[in-house]
Amino acid sequence: MAHFLPAQKSFTAADTVEILAERLIRYHGFPEALISDRAPRFQSELWQQLYKRLNIKRVMPSSYHPQSDGQTERVNRTLEQMLRTYMQSHEWEWERLLPALELGYNTTSHSSTERSPFEVMIGENPLTAADLDIVGAMAPTLTPPVTKLFRYLCYRVHGHSMQANWRLKYYADSKRREIEYAVGDKV
Template identity: 80%
Template structure:
């Protein structure tokens, strides 16, 4: 999940077996409780995002849904760039056991969100909160 203004990202593990209800719960738990309801969502064309439940949610809370183009993930280029960055970060830090990737997500999310962007010269965290948090690296 990526905020288009601040570029803040939330790295959320999701299983292929998740239902539409599971994805709504993830949205509520990882996005809405921290940022409120979005004005616009740009999901891919996964059937879960086209379900009656998602239609009702978007209608009830006046959320505009702009579906990305099928078989053309570049139509949501911002999220695709974040996904590529996350993949590179995971490749860098995963050792021999690839199952550890999920455990790394919180630290990688913090690193991503506290790194300045050339377009703004600020980190997503600075844009959202006003300053970067104190990190473990700064405590040493």
């Protein structure tokens, strides 16, 4: 399951630990391993103590092969694409979009599992605003536009996620070559 959290390049090690505790550990428990880049904030004394006390394995990609954390790279590309789509008209509100984009991403079926991250973690997708019949819960003049907006947003997020997954598959497949075996080859 992906979590989209606003952060600044100026965040310190303490800021990063606080985000980890508030937004991830409280929902998922302590990680067995933590993949991080070689940024100074992840190499501080605070992080060294955290790794040691909580028995967290530290995994760092090679400095010459930073894309070895492929899953994070794919999620970041998808999020970037989603943000670009919505920021065309509302650039100043990108941070407010993160919760809705996170829900859309986590409730969209992924090609590798044929399930959404939410289904993989919980066993089923949650109800979203698009699933609910909110007629009567709001003033009659608000209900149709709000329902239409929620459905539209869910549809767009789902569409962009599917498109991003297709592109990733297309590019990965374009680099693969058919392997031909001859009789007697060891496989």
